[in-house]
Amino acid sequence: MRQEHQHYHADLQALDDRCLNPSQAADLNSIINRSRRQVLKGGLALAAIGLFGTSLLGCQRSSAPAASPLLGFSGVAAQTAADFDRVLVAEGYRAQPFFSWGDAVLDNAPTWREDASQDWQAQLLQAGDNHDGMHFFPFEQAPNDHGLLVINHEYINPTLHTDGFRYTDLADGRRQRPVDQVRKEQAAHGVSVLEIRRSADGQWQRVAGSRYHRRISAMTPMAISGPLRGDPRMRTASDPTGTRVLGTLNNCSMGVTPWGTYLTCEENFHNYFVNRNAADHATRPTHQRYGIGNGQRSAYYAWESVDERFDATPDDNQPHQGQVNEPHRFGWVVEIDPFDPDSMPIKRTAMGRLSRECAVVSLGEDGRMAIYSGDDARGEYVWKFVPDGRHDPANPANPAASRQLLDSGTLYAARFNEDGSGQWLPLIWGEQGLTPANGFADQQAVLLNARGAADLLGATPMDRPEWVAVHPDSREVYITLTNNRERGERFPLHPANPRPNNQHGQIVRWREANADPAATTFEWDVFLLAGDQPGALDAEGQPLPDNLIGNIRGDIFSSPDGLAFDGAGRLWIQTDSDEEAAHTVNTGCNQLLCADPQSREVRRFLVGPRGAEITGITWTPDYRTLWVNIQHPKLSYPASDGHSRPRSTTLVITHEDGRVIGS
Template sequence: MNQDHRRFHAGLKAHDDIRINPGANPPLAELLDPGRRTLLKGGLGLAALGFLGGGLSACGDASGSPLLDFKGVPVQLDPQFDRVLVAEGYTAVPFFSWGDPVEPGAPGWKPDASDDWRAQLKQAGDNHDGMNFFPFADESDRGLLVMNHEYVNPPLHPSGTIDLGKPRDPDEVRKEQAAHGVSVIEVRKDAQGRWQRVMDSPYNRRISMFTPMRLAGPLAGHPQMKTAADPRGLEVLGTLNNCATGVTPWGTFLTCEENWHNYFINRDRADYERRVSHKRYGLAREGASKNYAWETADPRFDATPYPEQPHGGFVNEPHRFGWVVEIDPFDPGSQPVKRTAFGRFSRECAALAMGDDGRMAFYSGDDAKGEYLYKFVPEGRFDAADPRASRDLLDAGTLYVARFDADGSGRWLALVHGQNGLSAESGFASQAEVLLNARAAADYVGATPLDRPEWTAVHPRSREVYISLTNNDERGETDPLDKANPRPKNLHGQILRFNEQDADPTASAFTWEVFLLAGERKGARDSSGQPVPTNLVSTIDGDLFSSPDGLAFDARGRLWIQTDYEDGEPAMRAMGCNQLLCADPRTREVRRFLVGPRGSEITGLAWSPDGRALWVNIQHPAISFPASDGKSRPRSSTVLVTRNDGGAI
């Protein structure tokens, strides 16, 4: 990563993670303050519990065999580390990188990044993120790998830079828009049992900011969705900032639009102040939009109201992002659908839990400091006898937001017009406004602010739900805090877990605890020889890490944890490069399985049906990866991990 690339990426991270929530709801830190409240049902203080070291039932391997059956790898502190290190007995090889051909007619990637936007429409996008594997029916050795492309880095262009201080070149903007979205690629085992891409597959497909998408659910055709380009409010061009994912039991891919607000600007200060749908989500107000200044080349991203234009120009365009988008990977001709019943926020994922009776819940974090955990419960039930008939289940249901109580209990608060004070008098004229301004509705009903709630994962047997709270360096500044609070300036984050009442995904109540607190080891010292502050000390049993982000369970019930921190920052020096770790939910032991190249984030996991192949995404590597020669242009890449003896991961 050159210096321009480093500065650009650091700038994206800085404003992706800012606090926007102006509310005064009690944050989780306050609820965990033993000086003012009791903690869990026994009323024990925080120190006595070792920061919630026990409580809920947890799940391990039913056979009693150890789940962490590999030797952990060490941290990597070398500032020039430019490869992937994986556990002994395993091999990790590059599999699919930015610029690789996807659709027919796509050229191969050019090391000078000189491909134009038309080529990029057919090539792999940038910054690989959440992904899933979809097997073909009755074919365990063949499937579709579907992955998000969250955003772009300056190496997308030959110069390796993006100048936000002047109007953008329209073709550069088009290339960046083409590199957002989703890739669908067919993969299969060859005669030697090795997974390969199928280059001429009719299923291979790129979905980008140029792909028309249908609006469905309560906001379809609503006045707040109409623009000068779409006066009916029924079709959106494209999807962006796609981060984590979900899947449906009927075999479709759910991609989630995260920090979409950074692509828009509203320069009308008075309009911005009174427009909750802009202000509460943090759109830019002056200068340029926060990411790429696309508005200088594409008027859709200028959300300033222009009364002389139909529907005010594009003032409503930001309303058309922040949704769950459903994609059918097995139908290349199908149109993606934005499901507005899920609600609008900076959504990380849509993790599915399904009851024995077919009732479902989808869990999502809202990735910003002080935001919330949500759950969407469809009205109908999944019918396994007729899966395709379930397609419209995502257009009707109830959106909930979580309140975490100090005694270890919790409640799901319905975000429904006419309930919990959500009415015209409180600023919500109808259910459409509640969903459009889900953050403001969550503020109003008293949800619990969290430290950057990101990915959620559901245990495949117990239905326990885990959520990563990545970090919050403003804890103690913007959030209430007194001297008894154990984590001011929460640089390292934590993972929560909770059980729905009676293991029912649609329940209105749950019990919760902190699964682990990330950070450094007790007794550690900083570079000056001083003891590490107590707010940086972890409760991890095993290998240390910071800033948990991606979470996923494998079929054996092991929790896989991916990290996302700026690995050059002083507070992260002991952590080295970002990591993929594995945790036993029963014992809480954590072991480091993989380390990525310098500057990268580890994000997105997918397994083959037999568990013998694991795909992992390496996002925004800094130095030459995947060539790992110390000089080549870095490329976001998917790596394939297999065991050397051919066994399961």
């Protein structure tokens, strides 16, 4: 069971991360080629300093990190043992399992069974699989002791079933799946909403009998809003109006609006669909550019064998050619009101269709907003959406006017220039080649194929853009670029992505002009390059190659992924690396770290169990309680009996004397 799960995650991760970008950003070739030559001649640090100057990059190596007044804990050691199956947290802190796959969400949920024998109806009442982005929404009366915890469930593992995934290979190349397995997998996707409260003894608990408890899944009805509502390209045989869709998929990271709603993001939705007509697939940029399967079966799940929605092969005998448009109905930001359990989630199409990692809001003093996102695949782009209107905080909670801000605005893709400047490139139909001659019939076509539009505009292909975090005071914006082993081959070197075969990733930050979220220009630098320290050795005692050396001031890590600021301006970093790969021999298991943006010191706060990604992060308003997620652990976590079925789990972390986390 555990070996199957381990191989499944590695295969699925490779599929999710594959390159789908046909562009080479030709207008930047002269810059990129010069960068390549400098790296080859003088090493990475010399190339970076030569291109940017020290004032922007600020990433020269130092022999020891400067002591940070922000970081008040002692770092924990990296863990490289093959049987490490627990959580290690900084001294003085306590990390406890709080909410695991299969735990009750609704009051009538049955108790989880260790053999995973429960059916899909039970799963609809319980926590889904693979916890990811999340947020704590406090109640006004007791904001640090009572609130709603909203958690994404990104995808599913074979351990969801007693005997793993079951397939029957058919003679024509298709795969048949059992109906009961597919239904359970659909039920284990989506979002959980929990009302939680801290009891008199300091322990957090789920509130029994709460009207707010809710499970949103791949079966939940959702509204389509914005420019593509009712558009012919959103209509299917099951929804001829193009206004309703069933479910949300691959919910990775998220965002929170100033009016108190939750923005969950649909990431690698392409793995769920197949278009078996190769000739038709070749004519559809929205299938090609987004990686919709082209063969006899979808990549892993084969849901199309049970649920026709996921078979995107055109059928001339069906209205709207059957379900050929169903993939168009995924890849959106979905707005959920956690305080109204009867409300229908809304897919906001004005924000563009991406394999979106997050939707992080930056709010200016004048009410203008930007919502930042990464598109998580090799060579994809950094994005922001700027609503046309302004947020008015004087309005009552959850005003209809505020929600409508997400239905009209401008979507931008980022171009990073060699001198540390940057532009936001607007995706506006009729401008800069976004015309019918280039395959864009209208603005709806631009939003539906935002990736293709950004290709045409010359946005900068990045090394897997993932989570975004905005500094609470300066509004500086940080983004994790997790890794890209094809950098230098499929994608030429670029100053923001300066390493060939980039196995460890980096964090880039930018400053909008005048700190205005709606600005169209910015300045940027590389905050840090992840990886080993200079002089590090591999498992055989040999020096590591230059592309595996970073410039971290403090505790090393690989593949930054999750990212968030706390109220004091500490930058929290979560990782998603393959600890069984040769390049992670020294970084070991995935981690939660904390960085000081000024001194750039990094300290390791927590290490997770073997095989797990550390993801999702949220606090109480006083920052004395922290929640993080342990996703897809390899071994028996959270049990430690050596044989239990591993479970994705939300941890609750506090300090033994009640102090602010990290201080």
